[in-house]
Amino acid sequence: MNPFSSATRMRDMIRAIRGCKTAAEERAVVRKECASIRAAxxxxxxxxxHRNLAKLMFIHMLGYPTHFGQMECLKLIASPGFPEKRIGYLGLMLLLDERQEVLMLVTNSIKQDLNHTNQYIVGLALCALGNICSAEMARDLAPEVERLLQFRDPNIRKKAALCSIRIIKKVPDLAENFINPAAALLKEKHHGVLLTGLQLCTDMCKVSTEALEYLKKKCIDGLVKVLKDLANSPYASEYDxxxxTDPFLHIRLLKLLRVLGxxxxxxxxxxxxxxxxxxxKTESNKNAGNAILxxxxxxxxxxxxxxxxxxxxINILGRFLSSCDNNIRYVxxxxxxxxxxxxxxxxQRHRVTILECVKDSDASIRKRALELVYLLVNENNVxxxxxELIDYLEISEQEFKEDLTAKICSIVEKFSPEKxxxxxxxxxxxxxxxxxxxxDVWHALxxxxxxxxxxxxxxVRSLFKAMQKADEQETLVRVAVWCIGEYGDLLVNNAGVLDVEDPITVTEADAVNVVExxxxxxxSDLTTRAICxxxxxxxxxxxxxxxxxxxxxxxxxxGSFVLELQQRAIxxxxxxxxxxxxxxxxxxRMPVLDEATFSGRRAGSVSAAASTSQGAPPKIPNGVAKPVSPPLVDLLDLSSDDIPAPGSSGGDFLQDLLGVDLSPASSQGTNQSQKSGTDVLLDLLSIGTPPAQSSSSTFDILSPSQGNKSSANVLDTLVASASPSVQSSSMMDLLNGFGTSTLVPVAETDNGPTALTYPATVAFESxxxxxxxxxxxxxxxxxxTLIKAQFMNKSPNxxxxxxxxxxxxxxxxxxLDPASSNTLPASGNGSVTQNLRVSNSQHGKKSLVMRVRISYKVNDKDVLEEGQINNFPRGL
Amino acid sequence: MIRGVIIMNDQGKPRLVKFYEFQPMEKQQELIRSIYRILCSRAENVSNFVKVDSLFGPDVRLVYKTYATLYFVFIFDSSENELAMLDLMQVFVETMDKCFSNVCELDVVFNFNKVHTILDEIILGGQVLETSSSQVVKAVEEISRLS
Incomplete structure (x- = not known):
């Protein structure tokens, strides 16, 4: 009986399965077969x-359970005939795995077969062992395999070599036993044995430093000679x-040399x-030659x-890049x-070729080339x-645009030489x-x-022009509309025209048209509309x-159905x-947004802090309006139009106070503004609100909008830092109180007689x-601790x-108590003082630490200075 | 190391499945399906290598080639030379061609355990055993003679 032609019933089964029109039919056939095999x-x-087991292997391949055949493998392996053993070992490799305990039962059969007089049976056993050997089996059978490394027939030697790899991978301690026989294999003339011997040595070096040292010492010259002979051999053997000539052997030699070198x-x-x-010398017009190279x-x-x-x-790789074979370019x-x-x-020298690969028709090559280009960018070639990349963006395939855009943006942000x-x-x-x-990219922009x-x-003029051509690009529209809102006047009156610009004439109506x-x-999505x-x-x-x-x-x-838009509109x-x-x-106009704060926020807790502004536009689209502006508007409503002081009062107060501008932020409302807004808010939040906060009307205004915690806190803080002593009951009083800054601070209790004395410290100096x-x-x-801060102006302004x-x-x-003045005389001619009171809940365990932000106007320019104070005297 | 060898037809039916690291059967079927999906979506005139680290772990790639109605797939990790895998696949196909004289899908279907024997003479435990197709043919013939 010829096992390869499969007994008739095996063929019948396959035919029956192939004849099935539906999956259900196939299942029925398989179920029937399995039932009869179980019965047998x-x-x-x-x-x-063995015919049944062969069938089971086929059924297994199709994805049906076959565990009931496992014991049959063992029985077949234990039977004396070659055909039975062959199918048994095949089944063992396909149906069982090293974790199953059944495997333990087969160790003895394998051991006997490894010592069998029929070398083909030895071959079967080695093959199975090389595929499924467990650690226990490795320990039990290592001596047999080691011995077979010197078997007379090369086919057994090469199988034993690969089997040894499995053994030393399972039990690295066994590697030392294999060092000598493995090194001996390197002197083989038979290509197949040499190939497997090289592989064994390479793997041995990975698990055993002893083997590595040994091979370094003894074998390098020999290996170099073998490679030399091979490379110079003109004879086309059966291995070419x-x-x-035998590219595989070349490759294995080079690989082992790599490990040793x-x-x-x-x-x-x-x-x-x-x-x-x-x-x-290696020819590079064939795949085999290129594999060696x-x-x-x-x-x-x-x-x-x-x-x-x-x-x-690297020049070889550069040459590969211009190959017409995709595989070569890929590797x-x-x-x-x-x-x-x-x-x-x-x-870098191959930059041009690599750039060509970005435009390759093969997506995986494009992707890799793009990553490589990204790594190659520096200040000189940016x-x-x-x-090149932007030019390609125009014609690239749709699905590649996302990757390409992300990389271009990243490159531009990282290496931009000028704004x-x-x-x-x-x-x-x-x-x-x-x-x-x-x-985050257009936010950064x-x-x-x-x-x-x-x-x-x-x-704003460039954006306006771009909008005429590409108004379907959402983020372009957002940035353009935002800029038109901010700098619309510059668009219409053509202020600050650069030499490189083509002049354009835009009327006010044109600008509004664009936004409309x-x-x-x-x-347009919600964010875009809100920005509009x-x-x-x-x-x-x-x-x-x-x-x-x-x-x-x-x-x-x-009348918008979207609540957010409706609210805004109203x-x-x-x-x-x-x-x-x-x-x-x-x-x-929006004040200048702080780049450092933004990039820090972007790099750092993007998920936490920025998620409110970026991650969930539907919830707080254009977040600013929500947390900041409604209360502000409410506030203004309450105190009615005329009352809150002249000119640019409300907003400017907040702006001055917070150092970042709430006024434009409140009305402006891009995510950036909220970002820097909340940033400051967050900073201030950690100050903690004074417990003695009176229930002023400020709270009444805010209490309905529970979601506006941050703004509520702003106002708390506002109250706190502006005039804690006043406890005013209306916002107006509060603002007046702050604006005049004439209040006597309550904490004017300077060094009393009983107070401990600490050295005065220069907390901040620029x-x-x-x-x-x-x-x-x-x-x-x-x-x-009571701190009296004294500010000194070192400049002549x-x-x-x-x-x-x-x-x-x-x-x-x-x-914080109010400062003694908000004007600081020049050149140290007088100073401003401000009292601070710090309570340390971890007194004795942690010392004071403080972040400060100082803003002022000098020669009509806003200046902002920041710093951290760590040098407080101990014991505060 | 070579992690697996799969032959499947252009309908996604497996014709030969050999993993050199044990995979439970459900997982095997899932992998075959995933690989089939990947291969189906490959355009023509693209490289034969696909990164499959999502299926097999870091740095694992596959190389595939179509012969008539069959996909041949070798799955391997970074310790193997990609281009050499392509050549090895060629050796495998050439050997089958010699054993079946012009191999076709039906030969593989009805003689799948002979195909296994051929493969076992080329790859053992995920390592390359023999690269000369004439040597492999000789070994397979010896085994047939004995069986």
Whole structure:
């Protein structure tokens, strides 16, 4: 009976299964077969046992359970005939795994077969052992396998070699027994045995340093010679593949040399010549030749440095990149990725070729090439590389645009040499692939734009032009509308035109048109529309000619089904109609957003802090309006239009107080503004609100909006830092109280006689400013420290709007009294003092620490200084 | 190390499945299906290598080739040379061609345990055993003679 032609019934079964039209039919056939096989097993049918097992293997391949056949494998292996054993071992490898206890039962049979007189049976046993050997079996059978490494027949030797690999992987301790016989295999002439011997040695080096040392000492010269003979052998043996003599042997040799040469200068030296020879002489027009070259490159990269060889290797990879075979390009890119860490310069030389691969038709090659290009970018080549990538963005496939956009944005942000270039590139990206740009990227762009005050006009005009061409790109629309809202006046009056610009004429109506189109587009999402509404509010005060029309557009959204938009529309409408006087202040231009804060926030707790602003636009779209602006508007409503003091009062107070501008933030409402807004809020939150907060009307206003915790806290803090002694019951009093700053601080209890004395400390000093702290303790209260801060102006200019803020960790409570003045005389001619009261709940365990922020105006310019104070005297 | 060898037809039916690291049967079927999905979605004229670390762990790749109605798939980790795997697949196919004289899908279906024997003479325990197809044919013929 010929087992390969499968007994008739085996063929019948396969035919029956193949004939099945549906999966259900197939299941029925298999179920029937399994039932009859089970029956045969329980009858202990010997004649058909191996045929049944063969069937089970087929059934197993199709994915049906076959565990009931496991014992049959064991019985077949134990039977004397070769055909039974063959199927038995085949089944053992396919149906069982090393974790099953059944396997233990087979160890003895395998042992007998390893000692069998029939070498084919020995071969079967070795093959099975090499595939499924467990640690126990490895210990039991290692001596047999070791002995078989010297068997007369090469077919057994090579199987024994690979079997040994499995054994030493399972039980690394056994490796030392194999060192000598394995090293002996390296002298074999038989290619198959040599191949497996090399493999065994390579794996042995991985598990045993002893083996590694031994081979380094004894075998390198021999291996180099073997490789040399092989490389020079003109004879095409049966092992050649498409004209290349035994590429597999080449590769195994190179691999073992790599393992031996790694971290060993002498060994590396010994193989340099042959590596150079292989790298230069091997034909590269066939896959087999390229496989050798590729392995050779890997070895050159891994062994000890030889810069000449490395350049040669990287040049080979460069040549691979222009190959027309996708596989060659693919592996070359992978290898270059590793090579870049070793010799960036050499890889840079192939930049142009790599850039071509970014445009490859094969997606996996494109992706790798793009990653490689990304690694190659530096200050010198950023402009040309970015240009290439952006040009390609226009014609790239849709599914590649997302990756490409992300990488371009990242490159532009990281290496931008100047702001105008950054803005230009981002504009191009937004126009080409705005829908693929991530939120944090366009947020960052806005931060950069606000910081580039000389480019505001240029930016808004460029965006306006871009919008004409590509108004379907969501993020482009957002940034453009935001900028039109902020800098609409610069758009219309063409202020600050740069030389490079083409002049354009835009009327106020044109600008409003653009925003109106954007808000009306069906594809615009909530964030975009909210930004549009804010832009309109801002324009309403800037473009007097369009005020009526803008109000109509806003009114139109009073009926919006989206709550957020409806609320905004109603609020803005009321600002336009009822609060003419404060409107200019409310919609003032956004102040410069703090880049450092933004990037820190972006890099750091993006998920936590920024999620409210970025992650969940539907919940708090344009978050600012929600947490900050409604209370503010409420507040203004309450105290009615005329009362809260002249001109730019409300907003500016908050702005001065918080150092970051709430006024534009409140009306502005991009996510950035909220970001920096909340940032400050968060800083201030940690101050902790004074417990003696009176239930002023401020709270009544805020209490309905439970979600506005942060703003409530702002106001708490406001109350706290402005005038804790006043406990005013109306916002107006509060603002008046603060504005005049004439209140006598309650904590004016300077060093009493009983107080301990601490040395005065220079808490903060910069080129322009010096802050000195004088400490005292309140009698009978060790936890509380009174600090008298003294500010000294070191510059020759007067500082106005001087505001000092401080924040402390949670275990501290801070209480700030008003400063003695908000004007700091020049050149140290007089100073401003301010009293602070700090309660340390961890007194004796932790010492004081404080972050400070000082803002003031000098020569009409806003200055902000920040610092951390750690040098408090001990024991406070 | 070679992690597995799979032959399947263009309908996703497995014709030969050999894993060199044990995979429970359910997992095997799942892997076969996932690999089939990957292969189906490959465009023409792209490289033959696919990263499959999501299925097999870090740095595992597969190389595939289509011969008539059959996909040949080798799964291997970073210790193997990708291009050499391609050549090894060629050796495997050539050997089958010699054993079945112009191998076709039906030969593989009805002689799947002979195909296993051929494979076992080329790869053992995930390592390359023999790369000369004439040597493999000789060994397989000896075994057939004995059976």
């Amino acid at each position: 097993i329980s009858e202990n049918d010997q004649d058909y046992r 593949v498409s004209g290349i 790694q971290g060993d200068a002498d060994a590396s030296d010994a193989m340099n010549d042959i590596l150079a020879q292989v790298a230069t 590729y392995e050779c490159v890997a070895t050159i990269m891994s062994i000890e440095d030889n810069s000449g060889l490395r350049v040669l290797a 070359a890119l992978n290898m270059l990725m590793k090579a870049i860490a070793l010799d960036c310069q050499a890889v 402009k040309s590389l970015t240009k 105008i270039w950054y803005i230009d590139q981002m504009l191009k990206v937004l126009s080409e692939a705005g829908n693929y740009v991530k939120d 806005i931060v950069v734009i606000t910081n580039a005050s000389n480019l505001h006009g240029y930016t 189109t954007a808000i009306g587009r069906h594809s 509404l804010i832009a309109l509010l801002k324009l309403s005060s800037r473009f007097s000619s369009c005020s009526k029309r803008i109000n109509d557009i806003i009114l139109h959204h009073k 609020e803005f409408n009321s600002i336009i109609q009822k609060h003419q006087k404060i409107r200019p202040a409310l919609v003032e 080129n322009s400013l010096k802050v000195t702290f004088n400490f005292s303790k309140e009698p009978g209260n060790t936890q509380t 007067i500082y106005s709007n001087f505001v000092f803020q401080a924040a402390v960790p949670k275990f501290l409570q801070l209480h």
